[in-house]
Amino acid sequence: MLLVIGLVIKFIWWILGAAALVALFFLVRALVRWYARRSEEYARYWDALCARADQQHNWVLQGDDRGIYGVEGADLMRKVRRFG
Numbered sequence: 001m002l003l004v005i006g007l008v009i010k011f012i013w014w015i016l017g018a019a020a021l022v023a024l025f026f027l028v029r030a031l032v033r034w035y036a037r038r039s040e041e042y043a044r045y046w047d048a049l050c051a052r053a054d055q056q057h058n059w060v061l062q063g064d065d066r067g068i069y070g071v072e073g074a075d076l077m078r079k080v081r082r083f084g
Contacts, residue, residue: 056070065077
């Protein structure tokens with residue numbers, strides 16, 4: 001038992017350094033996983049945005065008011081044109 005205590009006292013800085021490296025490893029791994037999830041969510045967001053833009057562009061090419069004013073705005077413009 002005394003031998004173990006002596007070894008701990010002698011190599012305390014090595015033990016603390018190893019513990020710090022292990023903690024750093026787990027921290028970096030958590031950050032990499034978080035960044036990967038964030039990148040996937042960001043890619044899905046941009047894919048949805050591009051799909052919406054393509055749909056609106058196709059509506060504009062077809063002469064549909066939804067491409068300019070959006071779905072709700074196109075309904076309002078129809079009402080304005082009807083009464084105007």
